[in-house]
Amino acid sequence: MTDWGVRSATTDRAQGDLTKARELLGEVVKTRTRLLGEHHPDTTSSAWNRLMTLRGLEARAPAEEVLESHLTWLLREDRTGLAGPQRQIAEMLGDWEATIRAGNPPLGEDGGPTRG
Secondary structure (H helix, E strand, O other): OHHHHHHHHHHHHHOOOHHHHHHHHHHHHHHHHHHHOOOOHHHHHHHHHHHHHHHHOOOHHHHHHHHHHHHHHHHHOOHHHOOHHHHHHHHHHHHHHHHHHOOOOOEOOOOOEOOO
8 A cells, every 4th residue: 555655645746636645645654654663764755745745735733743743753863874865854854943943833834844
């Protein structure tokens, strides 16, 4: 289900069907977390893709939940030990961390991550 789900969600997102992509990516994140573990690179990438889909839907509360439950752990890790995609995501999250420390929410009004 996960490889098919990722391909389907990517296609749906590219075609503008963010609602369907949101559902599929939710299932992919759950499945990958169960099978591969929370910190596996594929799980992290799927959670990131779900966050970006939720951003496109302006779904702030679900996006914050994905950010907190699946991605903020990257900020506490030594980036040299992370896989390539995880390192890139951690760098983007690190940029947003400055915004968070300044007292701003990690997600902008549109439901997406703010840029620091």
